[in-house]
Amino acid sequence: MPAIECRGLRKTYDGKVEAVRGLDLEIQPGECFGLLGPNGAGKTTTIEILEGLLAPTAGQVTLLGRTWQKHARDLRELLGISLQETRFSEKLSVRETLDLFASFYRHPRAAAEIMQELELTEKADSWVGKLSGGQKQRLAVATALVGNPQILFLDEPTTGLDPQSRRQLWEIVRGFQRRGGTVLLTTHYMDEAERLCDRIAIVDHGQIIAQGTPAQLIARLGGHHVVEFATSAGDGANNQELWRMLPGVDSVHEDDGMLLLNVREPHQTIPALLAAVENQGAQLVHLTTRQASLEDVFVHLTGRHLRED
Amino acid sequence: MHTVKPTDPEAQAKGADMQPMPLRPSRPRLNGRWAGYTHLLLARMRELKREPEVIFWVFVFPLLLALGLGIAFRNKPADVAPVAVVSGPGAQHALELLQASPQHAAIHADMLTDAQALKGFRVGKYALVIEPKADGSFQYRYDPARPESVLALDQIDDALQTAAGRRNALTTAAKISSEPGARYIDFLIPGLLGMNVMNAAMWGIGFALVEMRQRKLLKRYLATPMRRSDFLLALTSSRLVLMLVEVGLLLGFGVLVFHMRVLGSLASILLVGTVGALSFAGIGLLTACRAEKIESVSGLINLVMLPMWVFSGVFFSYERFPAVVQPFIKALPLTALNDALRATILEGAPLTAQGGRILIMAIWGGISFILALRWFRWV
Numbered sequence A: 001m002p003a004i005e006c007r008g009l010r011k012t013y014d015g016k017v018e019a020v021r022g023l024d025l026e027i028q029p030g031e032c033f034g035l036l037g038p039n040g041a042g043k044t045t046t047i048e049i050l051e052g053l054l055a056p057t058a059g060q061v062t063l064l065g066r067t068w069q070k071h072a073r074d075l076r077e078l079l080g081i082s083l084q085e086t087r088f089s090e091k092l093s094v095r096e097t098l099d100l101f102a103s104f105y106r107h108p109r110a111a112a113e114i115m116q117e118l119e120l121t122e123k124a125d126s127w128v129g130k131l132s133g134g135q136k137q138r139l140a141v142a143t144a145l146v147g148n149p150q151i152l153f154l155d156e157p158t159t160g161l162d163p164q165s166r167r168q169l170w171e172i173v174r175g176f177q178r179r180g181g182t183v184l185l186t187t188h189y190m191d192e193a194e195r196l197c198d199r200i201a202i203v204d205h206g207q208i209i210a211q212g213t214p215a216q217l218i219a220r221l222g223g224h225h226v227v228e229f230a231t232s233a234g235d236g237a238n239n240q241e242l243w244r245m246l247p248g249v250d251s252v253h254e255d256d257g258m259l260l261l262n263v264r265e266p267h268q269t270i271p272a273l274l275a276a277v278e279n280q281g282a283q284l285v286h287l288t289t290r291q292a293s294l295e296d297v298f299v300h301l302t303g304r305h306l307r308e309d
Numbered sequence B: 001m002h003t004v005k006p007t008d009p010e011a012q013a014k015g016a017d018m019q020p021m022p023l024r025p026s027r028p029r030l031n032g033r034w035a036g037y038t039h040l041l042l043a044r045m046r047e048l049k050r051e052p053e054v055i056f057w058v059f060v061f062p063l064l065l066a067l068g069l070g071i072a073f074r075n076k077p078a079d080v081a082p083v084a085v086v087s088g089p090g091a092q093h094a095l096e097l098l099q100a101s102p103q104h105a106a107i108h109a110d111m112l113t114d115a116q117a118l119k120g121f122r123v124g125k126y127a128l129v130i131e132p133k134a135d136g137s138f139q140y141r142y143d144p145a146r147p148e149s150v151l152a153l154d155q156i157d158d159a160l161q162t163a164a165g166r167r168n169a170l171t172t173a174a175k176i177s178s179e180p181g182a183r184y185i186d187f188l189i190p191g192l193l194g195m196n197v198m199n200a201a202m203w204g205i206g207f208a209l210v211e212m213r214q215r216k217l218l219k220r221y222l223a224t225p226m227r228r229s230d231f232l233l234a235l236t237s238s239r240l241v242l243m244l245v246e247v248g249l250l251l252g253f254g255v256l257v258f259h260m261r262v263l264g265s266l267a268s269i270l271l272v273g274t275v276g277a278l279s280f281a282g283i284g285l286l287t288a289c290r291a292e293k294i295e296s297v298s299g300l301i302n303l304v305m306l307p308m309w310v311f312s313g314v315f316f317s318y319e320r321f322p323a324v325v326q327p328f329i330k331a332l333p334l335t336a337l338n339d340a341l342r343a344t345i346l347e348g349a350p351l352t353a354q355g356g357r358i359l360i361m362a363i364w365g366g367i368s369f370i371l372a373l374r375w376f377r378w379v
């Protein structure tokens, strides 16, 4: 039995905005699953439908074999949720906020334990209004964990965090997973999705355009490496076919004046590339190689960047 | 799979799967039915306590208002009538007559020039101007639209005539009979209590709810197993607690500072206050049921409260409004609450005599509550 399952999910806001257009997911217990997509892709809408906070226009949702229509109260006990944006009461302390949330569940965890896990102990008696952005974000995750859930839904849990706090949060998610929990999170960050998630769905315009493990998705590019270059001739785009013919190149595309080659064996491609440039009587003005990332997958699939900032 | 049948081994195994065994806390805890409610109420009371503005507007402001208005409108011992005598021949005679009259203690007379006297009269410092004439007669200048001027006319004329030797044709006597609770402060304090109950519910429930909705806190609560009824109940209870404190404070203040006499029993006063607080809790809930922005709910709250501030007899009696609007005024929940509080506190009227007013409050509160629950937007 999958932990999270949905079929044919659709959501149309006010009869006009098609935020989600037919989305299927199947997430196994113990998995950490990531929804990756640009702004407005429909990630929050999807996750809030799964959380039972939004009614879908069409489609079914089953969580741990239960449905929202029949087992709403049961499900609430089993889920831990952190919304994309919540401002908790500013005049309550961290401990009081956690105690309050704990009081809603039948079998909550102790607030002290959660605070320790999220390194909030130091701030236990500080008012929420006085916390930093990252501490507030951790509090949001703490309120999700305090009910001792089996499934954790995190909507952009690390947006706005510094690298250290982000890594700290990844550790918390992994810890939850180690104890058998299932995680569904959304993110804009490629590296986060690659490192944290067992499987990923790339969402664009309310649909899943690719799904699989990070390695599988990257493998779909063909090459695992990306060679990025520009020549002084500046007409690279005109002879894409030329670059395509180089040894070891799987695909070529242009991005922002650069040519990107998806490459299986960089050590074969690069000497050939240098020779080809010289043949043209041009010079290289830029050359880098790197491991292919989910960002490349996204650009490959949509021709756009995930984060346009 | 919807239910786990104990007889079905497979379902049982699955059911066991679903138990959060591996995630069990190190220190298992079990929350009872009312844990959520208790914590919500506690959290709400803490928040209120930590908000200095709330303490000021809810507790200090009404006391200051009572103190200020109570002093400004305190009943002076047997109202002294202030009159101006225009100087000139005959003015001294007028003063002597007034001094010699039996009412001299209740009259304060100043001798002034014509211009000064008229100016003082215009600005309300004098209730009446006495202008002695060359032929020895007196001419009164008064304003029939000012009650104190009309009173002074009678009083001064009576004083002058008596002092000049007029004999009464009939022997009469007057006996002082002062009703308890007839002073302005006695009228004011129950009105302030009623107004406070209304303000507290509209801001403390209506505004607070919309703020939580705007912060997405309502949505966050909804994502937990919290019972919605517990949440609304806790919000309402916090208002009841404040109401209890407020009744104690304002009545205590009235008794200690203004020697107010409270005739009704505390239990019946609190009961009337509770009905009022519940009624306005319903109205506050209805006001807040859809609004998404605090700006829009602020407007709505003022729209609801303004007519009641004016018409419901908080600061002055609504009897002064035309008779045609009286039924409408009496149908307002704050009118019912103020009237019920005044009758209970000042006259010691039994609750049984307040059925109509309690019914009005119950209808307002009940209908608002039902509509609010139907239309309420949690997310």
Ligand SMILES: Nc1ncnc2c1ncn2[C@@H]1O[C@H](COP(=O)(O)OP(=O)(O)OP(=O)(O)O)[C@@H](O)[C@H]1O
Pocket (backbone or CB within 6 Å): A013, A014, A017, A018, A019, A037, A038, A039, A040, A041, A042, A043, A044, A045, A046, A084
């Ligand atoms: N309440 C709403 N009413 C109308 N349209 C909405 C509403 N909420 C979201 N939308 C629209 O639905 C689409 C998907 O929004 P959603 O919030 O699900 O995106 P997202 O993937 O979470 O984006 P982000 O990364 O910015 O959080 C957007 O076009 C958005 O404008």
Ligand SMILES: [Mg+2]
Pocket (backbone or CB within 6 Å): A043, A044, A045, A084, A155
């Ligand atoms: Mg979002």
